[in-house]
Amino acid sequence: MPKLSLKGNEMPASPIRKLVPFAEKAKSLGKKVYHLNIGQPDIASPKEALDAVKNMDISVLEYSHSAGFESYRKGLSAYYKKNGLDINSDEMIITTGGSEALIFGFMTCFNPGDEIIIPEPFYANYNGFATTAGLKIVPVTAKIEDGFALPPIQDFEKLITAKTKGIVICNPANPTGYLYTKEELAQLKEIVLKHDLFLFADEVYREFCYDNATPHSVMNLTGIDDNVVLIDSVSKRYSMCGARIGALISRNKELMANAMKFAQARLSPPTLAQIASEGALDTPQSYFDEVVDEYVERRNITVDGLNAIEGVICPKPKGAFYCIAQLPVKDAENFCQWLLEDFDYNGETVMMAPASGFYATKGLGSNQVRIAYVLEKKELVKAVKCLEEALKIYPGRI
Numbered sequence: 001m002p003k004l005s006l007k008g009n010e011m012p013a014s015p016i017r018k019l020v021p022f023a024e025k026a027k028s029l030g031k032k033v034y035h036l037n038i039g040q041p042d043i044a045s046p047k048e049a050l051d052a053v054k055n056m057d058i059s060v061l062e063y064s065h066s067a068g069f070e071s072y073r074k075g076l077s078a079y080y081k082k083n084g085l086d087i088n089s090d091e092m093i094i095t096t097g098g099s100e101a102l103i104f105g106f107m108t109c110f111n112p113g114d115e116i117i118i119p120e121p122f123y124a125n126y127n128g129f130a131t132t133a134g135l136k137i138v139p140v141t142a143k144i145e146d147g148f149a150l151p152p153i154q155d156f157e158k159l160i161t162a163k164t165k166g167i168v169i170c171n172p173a174n175p176t177g178y179l180y181t182k183e184e185l186a187q188l189k190e191i192v193l194k195h196d197l198f199l200f201a202d203e204v205y206r207e208f209c210y211d212n213a214t215p216h217s218v219m220n221l222t223g224i225d226d227n228v229v230l231i232d233s234v235s236k237r238y239s240m241c242g243a244r245i246g247a248l249i250s251r252n253k254e255l256m257a258n259a260m261k262f263a264q265a266r267l268s269p270p271t272l273a274q275i276a277s278e279g280a281l282d283t284p285q286s287y288f289d290e291v292v293d294e295y296v297e298r299r300n301i302t303v304d305g306l307n308a309i310e311g312v313i314c315p316k317p318k319g320a321f322y323c324i325a326q327l328p329v330k331d332a333e334n335f336c337q338w339l340l341e342d343f344d345y346n347g348e349t350v351m352m353a354p355a356s357g358f359y360a361t362k363g364l365g366s367n368q369v370r371i372a373y374v375l376e377k378k379e380l381v382k383a384v385k386c387l388e389e390a391l392k393i394y395p396g397r398i
Helices: 006-010 020-028 047-054 070-082 097-109 125-133 153-159 182-195 253-265 271-280 285-307 332-341 377-393
Strands: 032-035 092-095 115-120 136-141 164-170 198-202 228-233 246-249 322-326 348-351 368-372
Touching: 006 125, 020 032, 020 332, 032 377, 047 271, 070 092, 070 271, 092 097, 092 253, 097 125, 097 198, 097 228, 097 246, 097 253, 125 136, 136 153, 153 182, 164 182, 182 198, 285 322, 285 377, 332 348, 332 368, 332 377, 348 377
Parallel strands: 032 348, 115 136, 115 164, 164 198, 198 228
Antiparallel strands: 092 246, 228 246, 322 368
């Protein structure tokens, strides 16, 4: 048999989905499994998006422009301006999900062997995107005792070498739910200017900010237009994960011209999904207000419930719909597997994502889990109760 590629062997498996076989086995045995492991919202997609597809009047599903439909890009530009971001339609490329936007951005801005600094814990699939582009992720650790705030800027400085070419953040953050402040972004601006780095910001959770918190975008940082790359997506904003429509955005004209070559090579983003995404731009504000109110309640049920369990530490997030919880266990991955294989409470159990998969530094996060509070409130109450009962009898508790 011919040898497979090194890149294929190096591509990391998803820590979010690795326990799926155990969950499937648990279900086959009749257990109810509460899925807190994956950020798939159960909120209905906007009627405006679905109606746009139902009512479309086309006879051929043609290619779109490689940058995406002009009408959608103009509509998206209007959406950004309404939200205080001065982004023009020629400063964006519509992509197949935010994932493709990141891959195009990495391939455009960096060379194989370059290093990018990312605060950890971070969205685990950044590992896969970096591997695709041949990059090395250099982690800078955010601490649970600080609520996962931006690490001190001197910690970034210590990691910068001749190979360092960029910094990547997620704001609000997956997996911690942390929302970066205006002051923290200003600190990043200074280090980006000092070392002439690219600053990538994944802002797909912009609409999910709580307790009257305001999201601050890197696109509003002045004096670094050529350094900033924004990643966006409809997946979470409109509960349209299956649409696979994202955007790569930058005011750096040379960057966008080169990124367009990658966009042309893959031809175009999907037509039907762009129609749905353009329709979603007409979603009324009431939709977002209701969603945010719902997630605040879900967050409070989950996080307050977790913190009421003896030995559990869980900072309350200001955004997104994730939290990281530190558990009184030796090994969170073993605990998560045990929950599915050996435990149930009244025929029910919980599936979570071991947080070690969201850290690049070996050994970190070994007693932590990432939880996505995307279930109905009554189910979250039951899920937290399952965890409480499980921790009372788990053999590996410390």
